[in-house]
Amino acid sequence: MRILFSGVPAFGHLLPFAPLARAARAAGHDVALLTSGGMAPALAADLPGVPVLPAGPMPDVLFAEVGRRTGVADAAGEPDPRAVAEFFAGARVDLTADEALAAARDWAPDLMVCEATDFVGPLVAAVLGVPWHVLAVGPGVPPEFTAPMTALVTSRYADRGVTPTAPASYVDPVPAALQTPGFVPPARRLPVRAEAHQRPGSPAPADAVRAGRPRVLVTLGTVFTEGDLLAGIVGALDTEQVDVVATLGVMGLTAPETPGVTYRTFAPLAELLAGVDVVVCAGGSGTMLGALSRSIPLVVLPQGADQPLNAARAQAAGVAVVVSDPREAGAATRLVLTDPSYGAAAARLAGEIAAQPSPADVVATLTADRATAGAPAGR
Template sequence: MRFLLVVPPLAGHVAPLRGVAAALVRRGHSVAWCGPCPELSTLVSGRVFPAGDSGPFAVALRPPGLRGFAALKYLWESYLVPLADAMVPGVAAAVTAFAPDVVVVDQQAMAGALVAARCGLPWATSASTSTELADPLGALPKIASWVAQLQAGLRARHGVVVGDLRFSPHLVLAFTTRALAGDSRWPVAYVGPVPAPAAGEWSPVDDRPLVVVTLGTSNAAAGGRFLAESLDALAAMPAVQGLVVDPSGALVSGTVGLARRIPQVAVFARASVVVCHGGHNTVCEALAAGVPLVVAPIRDDQSMLAQQVVAAGAGVRLRFDRAKAADIRTAIESAPDFADGAARIRESFEAAGGAEEAATRLESLANP
């Protein structure tokens, strides 16, 4: 069977599908990718069909201070909708050339849904994060209506009659578990996260409990103050071994470990507490290791992920823009109280099946 994976050029969205693609290939299927190039070609291996140019619509161009509705408005009007329009011709060409049995569509690559629906192909949604599963706009009908109108415009421009482009009527793969994300208003297959292979090894300096602080590489500009406060918090905690990930290299410390980047899976396997921004991959990689979290969300889906962590009893939440060293220290000291909750989430991840379960679901879609 042949599977076409349509994605935006965003590492966090591509990451879980890399493992699914590998599982499909191991089972003897053909897999190809489709998305904006050359960016996508740097994120995946194998056959890649170009679709659109993400340059004019890059998320990285978003003003860093946007929050709330302003951030949502930018995401839809300046990224999701124009990216979908730009990608449709390339996705259509890929479908013609590759002749897939199933199209797998990331929620932020709606061109895949438009083309699959227009061609009458079965398609599956890849929900790389749980943001949309809980209907975040359910209590905001005017904003929900505005999003619906933007989607209606997309469908009209491309001659498609289908429902919400973010949710396939055939299959929605959610790379989380009900234990963390809760119930969804949509029928979804909770397959759990698909962890990246460990990239490198890492050993702690000593036997003290390890506390890791990371905000992800894309938040370096916004995270300087929080990282500095975290450094001060850890410097005042001699009973723990601190490691602060500072992509800028601007921080200096004689007592707390600093790194521009880390082999995250390997480091989290040794950690006692992870302090992070609430990015889906970081949260899942920490909880996959059974490590309780201190979450300081910055924007986008991170606030929802932080709430899920708290509701699951797997960690504590901080205000990113207000937390001082004393607040961060208190949160770190309380985080071990949530170890049992983190262990429960780890067990749910292990039981969900990950890439192999996702591959099985996709095979069933190709052979109903």
Template sequence: MRILFTSLASYGHLYPLLPLASAARDAGHEVLYATASDFHPTLEKAGLEAVAAGLTLQEAFNLLFAGDTRSRYEVPEAELNEAIGKAFGRLLPTRFMTDLAAVLAERKPDLVVYEMGNPGGAFAAHQAGIPAIGHGFGRVSGGGPMEHITEQIDAFAAELGLTGSSKLFWGQPFVDICPPSVQAPAFLAGAQRVPLRPVGWSEPGDLPSGVEGRDRGRPLLYLTLGTTGASQAHLLTSALHGLAALDADVLVATGPAVDVAALGEVPSNVRLEAWVPQSQLLPHVDLVVHHGGSGTTLGGFAAGVPQLLLPQGADQFTNADAVVAAGVGAKLVGDELTTDAVRETAGRLLADSAVEDAVRGLAEEVAGMPSPEEVAAQLPQYA
């Protein structure tokens, strides 16, 4: 069977699909993966055939704000939300749908697996008469900019004759990598879910020296704000100094956009790394402090690690709410994010036996979900 996977061109949208795509390939299916060419080197490292389609997120917003000299933070929230709705609900789906139409006509896949942020995959499959299923990258949530996106997507889908609600992915099967206990109740009640264990994927690489085989009697705290945002150096600085005040070792993944020099002099128990193989690292840490991205959130669930979330945008706020509701962590939002608050909250999470119990229970729930190999074996029934 020939299967085409497609996602938006960002690590947060790409990585969650790679375990299932790889398992489908290993099961003997011919697997193609369509996304913008900037991310083809990652697909090649995963051993998958890459096909060019769509725009990167940066390209989409450059088109929407062409000639606009304002910084992101100078754009009023209402205007920014409207632009986000147009980007994800109309511009990106249109480009993906156009590019994928040619790919589908030439390669003739039996099934399209589209990531939930890329409805253009669903639209292209619908127009070509090819069965399609959705694939999540985390918790399915609404509110904020999502309402603008949903409005645009629903209008677009109606124009194409695709019936049903985009909030339930038009009744199509949906590969859900979020454990049910933290998934949105409305989605659980109405979606045609295909559960899949969230399995982290990161580019091959070695763990920082000293992580494996270390003395587990001294906590290792991991801090990351993901792969975006050169302007986040001040957040990293506040958080790392708060964590460094604890009797622990602190490992900071600064990401590609942050100028390490902007962090200033760091305490002796803090180690800075531009990049780490996060999926390999998480089982070795005692607390993860992060921005609330879906990949890190689900990775923490699977690894059984308490979490302190510092959400900045998008679905990060609802992820933070879900972490708090599940009893597996805490959040600091806006002005709450101070060095002292990070120190106090992280220290409490490390010492709280109720959090430890909740984390263990959620990790057991994740471990009981079907593996990528098990779900790959089900894919022919959807073709």
């Protein structure tokens, strides 16, 4: 069967496809990814053998267009609902849909899996008449954001004479304790086991933890890593008491000389979590779910996008301390290390995550459903 994944051109939106894509390929299915061609080189190591069907511009072009249309200068750092809707459901659809339709029509998928903020893939699925599924990458987006996006993309469908189709399922890696209160999935929920991102064939990292000292990972993800912010967090940590590993982001910040701190360039989260006792992060969904899948509690300093929502849910679940200033990171980390309730809550969530169906199980369900419905002739 031919499975086409479709998502917004950003690591946090595309890397969650990796476990499903690997499972699909292992089961003998053909797999491709529909997104901006600019993501292809960066994803080559994470999705080996998965071709990228290039469609639409990269985020910098989209954000510039959003600013032109809305006057919001920083739609990522200041998630105004109108600007967010314009990014995902307006500008991206306008600048991507035609290329996406042409590429997908040529590739001829049997089914599609679209991440939850992708509005291009569902349009393609409707036009091609193939079933599609939603992949959640984090807690459900609140109505104040989904309503403007839905209204905007509805007009795009109408302009093209396309009748939208409902998703067949909602593939959800989020444990109940982290889910947005009152959230109702748009289709039947298929739970899937969350995993810390890892690359195929990556060797197990060496354990660099010094005996008797806790280890703290500081990572701000793939969007919000900024030198002064990272330095402020690292400077607040007591490197006489803890070992610190700090990531330099995908843009490769220059590592300063900081005693007691090991700096790492971008690497899969699974490699960074070995021996870690606390993760200090901005609250991206991938980091949050990956750390909790390993029973590791959090200190969260949200910066934008979905991070305030994720931080609030993690705090409510008892697995995180949320701070608003990097200078608070040291005290918050000490609290998480010394109060056993945070580790215990993280361990409970890790157990819940581990009990969910594997990506291979979910792929088997999706393809069995498609086979039952009847794939197009000749596939």
